[in-house]
Ligand SMILES: Nc1ncnc2c1ncn2[C@@H]1O[C@H](COP(=O)(O)OP(=O)(O)O)[C@@H](O)[C@H]1O
């Protein structure tokens with residue numbers, strides 16, 4: 001179970017604000033704010049980072065949508081109390097009356113809405129490949145300044161690589177204590193192979209910093 005979201009006045013929030021500034025001013029194309037967080041494997045901090053990044057965007061009074069695209073393991077739904085709700089999978093299936101506005105749920109953070117994973121699904125990769133995903137993102141752009149995707153890991157399944165083609169930017173979370181460098185490189189290479197818009201790396205559990213969170217560029 002992940003914790004969160006962090007408080008606006010916490011030390012960690014300062015780190016996420018730095019990440020937000022870096023992405024919006026130096027990495028993302030002007031006016032493009034659809035960001036996906038992924039990592040090589042499970043348990044490296046994708047959901048924690050996506051949730052807290054989205055919260056910090058919302059604390060900045062920017063309407064923000066957090067999308068739980070980890071259809072097989074919807075952790076952010078769990079922490080935000082939206083387990084079992086209709087959501088992304090139902091939109092992609094074209095379920096009747098499943099418009100974006102009907103599916104999003106407000107969270108306890110003002111300005112932060114959640115699109116739950118929905119489902120359950122047997123065919124996550126096939127659903128995420130549908131053109132409806134790009135349609136959903138275009139509709140969401142009209143209502144939200146930031147759209148933040150929490151994704152599954154890259155190495156075991158195709159889902160995150162598939163979704164990465166539809167977003168403005170992809171951030172690779174690396175667990176500095178646990179992710180082997182070969183795994184991080186493997187994830188990077190899979191994303192590069194589909195021309196995913198890779199923006200950089202978040203160094204999670206970075207021992208170099210007093211706080212638990214950090215960010216940085218991919219070395220080389
Ligand atoms: N920087 C961190 N400091 C402390 N605990 C963390 C940190 N990042 C992640 N965790 C914890 O590690 C576990 C896995 O993190 P999670 O965000 O669910 O990873 P993923 O989404 O990549 O599977 C969770 O229990 C989460 O609370």
Ligand SMILES: [Mg+2]
Pocket residue numbers: 046047048070075150151
């Ligand atoms: Mg996760």
